[in-house]
Amino acid sequence: MGRVSIFRKGSWSEEEDKLLRRCVEMYGEGNWRHIPSRAGLNRCRKSCRLRWLNYLRPNIKRGDFALDEVDLIIRLHRLLGNRWTLIAGRIPGRTANDVKNYWNSHLSKKLRSEHTLTSRCTNKLHESSNPSMNSRWLRGTSESSSGHDQQPQREEEEEEAKPSFWKSLLLEREEKETNSTNLAVEKKEMVVGEDDLVVGVDELLQDLDLDLDMDMELWGVFGDQ
DNA sequence: AAGACGGTCAACCGCTCCTTC
């Protein structure tokens, strides 16, 4: 016999938002068990918490992710994996849900397509003295190239400044492709690109040293030293 | 113009971790 939830589900109304915001401002965050009744909401505590954290909380940034934010997400994801709250904690105004959604809808796809394009790009890298400019994905236009190599577009955007991390990402991926795809190589790759990563996440390492030390040991990153 | 399709994002679900007793 299935139990029917007594709580309301689905999208939040403005009135519910107002009640929740007022309640949290009055009683503070935490104690989510009591929030629904205090606010007069027919919502479960989880729903209230999520709504507050992802939508109502002050200083939440909305809209597109800036380039440096994307940069940070990629770097942190390489270090932390899918620990979205930790990643989001390093990006002011962004929630774990935001980061997770952005990763799933933008970055994972980009990295996947990059994965398939890497071998092609790699060949060009060896031919060219200015390798990173040849791949479409580096310009953020990694749509399918319909099976055959396209002529490099030489439009004005060709000379647009390219974030250096894309270059390093490509080179790191190349390294990875060349070596192999197993976990051992993943670990090695962490070491290869370590300088770059560590510079980008110094603060994180300070804040999370215990947590990360554990991760790094698990991944063998510091074990090689 | 309209239906199909794909992308995005808010919200839910189930699991794990943490705290308290």
Added chain:
DNA sequence: CGAAGGAGCGGTTGACCGTCT
């Protein structure tokens, strides 16, 4: 020390919206 309940997290879903055919 173990059990129970609460809190938090990541994965997944589904509705909505824009674009394509």
